[in-house]
Amino acid sequence: xxxxxxxxxxxxxxxxxxxxxxRMVACTATARPIPRATNEQKLDLLKRVECFIFDCDGxxxxxxxxxxxxxxxLDMLRGMGKKVFxxxxxxxxxxxxxxxxxxxxxxxxxxxEIYSSSYxxxxxxxxxxxxxxxxxxxxxxxxxxxxxxxxRHLGGPGDADKRVTLKSGEYMEHxxxxxxxxxxxxxYINYYKIQYATLCIRENPGCLFIATNRxxxxxxxxxxxxxxxxxxxxxxxxxxxxxxxxxxxxxxxMLKNISAxxxxxxxxxxxxxxRLDTDIMFGKNGGLTTSLVLSGVTTEEVLNSPDNKVIPDYxxxxxxxxxxVKEMAMVAA
Amino acid sequence: xxxxxxxxxxxxxxxxxxxxxxRMVACTATARPIPRATNEQKLDLLKRVECFIFDCDGxxxxxxxxxxxxxxxLDMLRGMGKKVFxxxxxxxxxxxxxxxxxxxxxxxxxxxEIYSSSYxxxxxxxxxxxxxxxxxxxxxxxxxxxxxxxxRHLGGPGDADKRVTLKSGEYMEHxxxxxxxxxxxxxYINYYKIQYATLCIRENPGCLFIATNRxxxxxxxxxxxxxxxxxxxxxxxxxxxxxxxxxxxxxxxMLKNISAxxxxxxxxxxxxxxRLDTDIMFGKNGGLTTSLVLSGVTTEEVLNSPDNKVIPDYxxxxxxxxxxVKEMAMVAA
Numbered sequence: 001x002x003x004x005x006x007x008x009x010x011x012x013x014x015x016x017x018x019x020x021x022x023r024m025v026a027c028t029a030t031a032r033p034i035p036r037a038t039n040e041q042k043l044d045l046l047k048r049v050e051c052f053i054f055d056c057d058g059x060x061x062x063x064x065x066x067x068x069x070x071x072x073x074l075d076m077l078r079g080m081g082k083k084v085f086x087x088x089x090x091x092x093x094x095x096x097x098x099x100x101x102x103x104x105x106x107x108x109x110x111x112x113e114i115y116s117s118s119y120x121x122x123x124x125x126x127x128x129x130x131x132x133x134x135x136x137x138x139x140x141x142x143x144x145x146x147x148x149x150x151x152r153h154l155g156g157p158g159d160a161d162k163r164v165t166l167k168s169g170e171y172m173e174h175x176x177x178x179x180x181x182x183x184x185x186x187x188y189i190n191y192y193k194i195q196y197a198t199l200c201i202r203e204n205p206g207c208l209f210i211a212t213n214r215x216x217x218x219x220x221x222x223x224x225x226x227x228x229x230x231x232x233x234x235x236x237x238x239x240x241x242x243x244x245x246x247x248x249x250x251x252x253x254m255l256k257n258i259s260a261x262x263x264x265x266x267x268x269x270x271x272x273x274x275r276l277d278t279d280i281m282f283g284k285n286g287g288l289t290t291s292l293v294l295s296g297v298t299t300e301e302v303l304n305s306p307d308n309k310v311i312p313d314y315x316x317x318x319x320x321x322x323x324x325v326k327e328m329a330m331v332a333a
Numbered sequence: 334x335x336x337x338x339x340x341x342x343x344x345x346x347x348x349x350x351x352x353x354x355x356r357m358v359a360c361t362a363t364a365r366p367i368p369r370a371t372n373e374q375k376l377d378l379l380k381r382v383e384c385f386i387f388d389c390d391g392x393x394x395x396x397x398x399x400x401x402x403x404x405x406x407l408d409m410l411r412g413m414g415k416k417v418f419x420x421x422x423x424x425x426x427x428x429x430x431x432x433x434x435x436x437x438x439x440x441x442x443x444x445x446e447i448y449s450s451s452y453x454x455x456x457x458x459x460x461x462x463x464x465x466x467x468x469x470x471x472x473x474x475x476x477x478x479x480x481x482x483x484x485r486h487l488g489g490p491g492d493a494d495k496r497v498t499l500k501s502g503e504y505m506e507h508x509x510x511x512x513x514x515x516x517x518x519x520x521y522i523n524y525y526k527i528q529y530a531t532l533c534i535r536e537n538p539g540c541l542f543i544a545t546n547r548x549x550x551x552x553x554x555x556x557x558x559x560x561x562x563x564x565x566x567x568x569x570x571x572x573x574x575x576x577x578x579x580x581x582x583x584x585x586x587m588l589k590n591i592s593a594x595x596x597x598x599x600x601x602x603x604x605x606x607x608r609l610d611t612d613i614m615f616g617k618n619g620g621l622t623t624s625l626v627l628s629g630v631t632t633e634e635v636l637n638s639p640d641n642k643v644i645p646d647y648x649x650x651x652x653x654x655x656x657x658v659k660e661m662a663m664v665a666a
Contacts (some may be wrong), residue, residue: 160507166520187499189527189568191520191560197559216572224503227524228529230571235522239549239560239565 008064021146022092032304037291037314042325047312047332049289051083051262051271053115058274058296059319060270062085063222066105067188067295069320075108076326083262084113085245089248091212092220095127095143115258117212117248118142122149124210124247132179135200135234137193137269138212142184155196160188162243164195177319179210183220185229198239209236213248255286262265272319274298276310289313347459362556362657370624377656378647380623380665384416384595384605386448386588391418391607391629392652397556399438400628402653414597417446422581424451424517424545424562425553429513436535448591450545450581451475454515455482456590457580465512467479467531470526470565471519473543479515487511488529493521497528507532516577518551518562531572542569546581588619600605601605605632605652609643619642622646 003139030190031314037045054060060070077084086109087096095114102109118141125134136142136156154175164172172192178200186193211233218228228259233244247253261265266287271281274296283290292312294300303315318324322329359627364610370378380529387393393403410417419442428447435442444507451474458467459482469475469489479486487508499507505525511533519526547560566577580586592599599620604610626644627633635641636648649655655662 105359164520166553166559167444168554168556169556188526189522189524191522191564194522194564195560198564199557202558214571216574220499221501221503223502224532225535226499227528227572228566230574231435231524231527231568232571234569235560235564235573236563236567238547238563241549241563261497 009042013232016113024151032143032306033300034303034311034315035104037316037321039325039328041314042316042322043329043332045270045289045291045324046077046080046082046322046329049082049268050264051085051258053079053258053269053271053283053288054089055085055273055275055279055296056275057087057219059272059293060107061086061105062295066107067318067320069318069323073320073322074109076323076330080263080329085115085258086132087249089117089215090218090220091116091121091141091248092139093118093141094148095119097141097144115254116145117142118184119147120149120247120254120257121184121210121212124245125149125151125180125182126254128227130180130208131176133177135175135178135197137183137189137197138182138186139237140202142182142212146182152325155193157192159189159196160190162190162192164191172196172199174203176202176204178207180210182210182212183229183233184212185220186232187220187293189232189235194235194239197236201236201240209240209242209244211244211246211248214244214246220233226301230247233254250282250285252286255288256284270313276303276308277311280310281311284310291316293318297317335545340441342592358481365639366643367636367648368646370649370654372658372661375655376665378622378624379410379413379658379662383597384409384418384591386418386591386602386604386616387652388418388604388629389419389421390552390604390614392605393440393624394438397438397439400536400651400653402656404440404654406500406655407442408470409656410662413521417593419446420446420448420582420587421451422546422548422562423553424449424454424474424581425472426451427481427615428452428457430474430477431589432533438560449474449478451478451517451640453580453590454543455479455484455588456543457578457586458484458513458515459468460590463513463541466508466510467509468508468514468530469517470522470530470569471515471517475517475545477517481542490521490525492526492529493523495523495525495539497524502641505529505532507536509537511537511540513543514569515543515545515546516543516562516566518553519565522565524566527568527572532570534573534575542577544576544577544579544581547577547579563608575599583615583618585619588616588621603646609641609645613643613645617643618635624649626651628652653656 095111095112098114106255122145134153143156181197201209214230214233215228216230217225271283274292279289290312291314293316384558419430428444431447447578453479467486476489534542544566546562547566549563550558551561603622604616605624613623623645626649
């Protein structure tokens with residue numbers, strides 16, 4: 001701790017931490033290459049950040065394989081008393097449902113450490129004291145999270161096989177007590193659901209339109225890229241001419257929700273991701289500390305390209321690089 | 334004819350017609366109320382316009398009933414050698430298929446007088462000498478019009494019952510010879526179609542993305558408003574992040590197509606509609622002469638509201654008001 005304080009003037013108790021990494025970035029914004037974090041910078045990161053938010057693919061795992069050293073890194077962070085969250089825009093599963101993915105990879109996580117966009121939708125409704133019904137375009141994850149918050153819902157998988165024939169005089173009834181439509185990824189999207197959601201938004205006064213995310217692409221199988229929830233949301237935007245409230249990435253609801261529930265300033269939270277234009281941009285827009293890992297889609301070449309304007313506070317080859325300062329960090333903590 | 338020439342100086346042979354109605358509008362743009370066309374103005378309209386493009390609902394019929402006098406008015410126009418087109422953004426039927434609607438109402442029209450957005454899609458592809466395959470989200474109307482132009486296609490109703498389960502390792506093949514995706518209204522929209530269209534647009538180099546229209550609402554039953562093709566198009570925009578080429582209203586493709594095929598200047602074509610913000614705006618944007626009829630959704634109060642900035646060249650209570658100058662017009666013709 002003594003050594004750490006000497007080398008990092010901002011680390012003294014009570015002072016708002018000076019942020020050497022950001023300072024470095026500010027001084028060398030146009031200087032390339034952007035260096036990987038030194039041990040001193042890693043210690044600084046671990047000192048002033050109390051909560052780590054991880055994008056998963058490219059950070060925690062690659063495809064179906066956990067990146068070597070990740071379990072030990074997570075153990076180290078938890079051992080230091082840090083909070084960790086695993087963020088996914090996947091809304092098809094609840095937090096509990098998503099745990100099986102982690103467990104199948106041998107990762108020991110708690111449901112509360114997972115922040116899925118299905119959970120974000122329920123947390124958002126809870127945050128505004130919502131007390132009407134929700135019509136759901138989406139899968140079981142959203143329904144399960146709504147149930148956990150005691151929010152009434154209809155739609156979802158139960159409407160998968162409903163058909164609209166548009167025969168002469170056909171009329172669709174809808175529930176006038178629906179006060180929100182939540183749209184998540186739905187492999188069984190159909191015209192019945194589109195019309196039902198449209199009627200609620202268009203005809204129920206004050207009806208909310210909430211999107212778990214608007215991702216163009218989702219990776220529900222490893223074999224190829226699949227059309228994402230941008231399609232389901234686009235369908236409802238197209239018939240209602242309304243823009244949704246997005247609760248998953250890249251909206252800042254999740255960040256504010258985590259920050260408020262933990263009582264932390266945004267800069268005490270670090271977004272760790274492998275994508276500059278989504279993860280790192282998302283963290284920066286929310287005022288978070290940001291760490292780019294080079295174990296996913298972003299190469300050092302892209303990071304250092306003059307075209308790249310998104311400069312993370314820290315750069316790590318991979319998350320387990322933090323283990324190089326494990327002993328010093330544990331002593332400091 | 335002599336009387337007409339005396340009263341309308343712009344009507345002399347060979348001169349580009351002066352447009353009294355437009356002149357009137359220019360002088361009195363802020364003067365309200367905007368008067369209904371006088372007999373002199375009706376004669377002027379009939380003299381210099383060679384082609385009439387009609388929106389149907391509110392102009393030709395109201396719901397399931399033809400507006401009194403419309404058949405006689407159409408007979409008069411045809412008798413004067415005018416071309417008439419009935420425009421619909423409905424893409425579910427081909428022009429031939431749409432004729433049954435006219436016939437059921439007792440209206441005698443030819444398939445070539447109907448300009449549906451299904452036809453527009455095929456005409457657009459023909460206009461660019463398209464020679465690859467088309468993947469269709471939509472109904473039989475589009476397929477029939479493509480067949481008439483000899484354009485190969487796949488998708489459409491044949492994909493209505495296809496399912497994507499996204500089971501582990503699932504991979505969707507697609508035809509790399511698809512060079513255009515056409516998206517029209519599709520009551521059997523599903524995720525298979527969304528993903529197929531997305532793959533073609535995303536992975537086939539140069540693949541076109543064509544929308545018959547982006548209407549939020551469609552009136553496929555009289556009982557209520559239904560989510561329109563804006564939903565199907567929105568779904569594909571959401572997963573491809575590409576904007577479509579729209580061939581139906583309010584794009585100007587149809588106007589250019591009609592204008593070119595008849596060898597007419599835009600101002601020799603009159604758009605007749607009951608909506609200021611769609612029909613009349615559409616005509617004005619294309620440089621057409623415009624006539625508003627008050628037999629549909631637009632009231633005189635809305636027309637004369639200071640908030641209304643869309644001023645039609647002519648205002649008629651209803652289309653058959655043209656019959657008041659029938660004898661003079663037939664003599665003049």
